[in-house]
Amino acid sequence: EDQVTQSPEALRLQEGESSSLNCSYTVSGLRGLFWYRQDPGKGPEFLFTLYSAGEEKEKERLKATLTKKESFLHITAPKPEDSATYLCAVLTYNTDKLIFGTGTRLQVFP
């Protein structure tokens, strides 16, 4: 069965304190791995798509990387506005269903 596991569940950082969020996946035939950001009361906002191991994508203070078993979302020198829940999802070649992890709730304090 295809599975996505995110860790940690919650993360508290001081402003400027860099860290990484993890997304481990077990799927048959990865078509794409996605990172989304979700603010309270809003829908998930698309951040990145990663297609194959070794690929990296960057956007401002965020950098997403992918291996054959997991993905990391690196946050460099975070700011309070980076506080949100970050969701990882995978799409396989077997189906058009997007399978989500349970998310990491990030809080960045000034």
Add this chain to the structure above:
Amino acid sequence: DAGVIQSPRHEVTEMGQEVTLRCKPISGHDYLFWYRQTMMRGLELLIYFNNNVPIDDSGMPEDRFSAKMPNASFSTLKIQPSEPRDSAVYFCASRGYGIEAFFGQGTRLTVV
């Protein structure tokens, strides 16, 4: 583009009443997904359509739930009769040429 549009944003209803949630996907997108989000279970896929045709409804919890997509620009998710355990945030998402799905702002449903 205005993105995926859902209505209403909030719905409070009494147990046993019919509830209809609405979604307008991004123009030109041929996939439409309905998700439900709760604290306990996270984001769960309920049903998805391709070119207005339901492809997989295995996530629909029971017969009280139904979804339709009469045309490429409109979909509904109906719950009849509603129960308190249906309280959740319901999201609609659409996907076009690429494989990324884009989400609406959601409908927060409270059944009392």
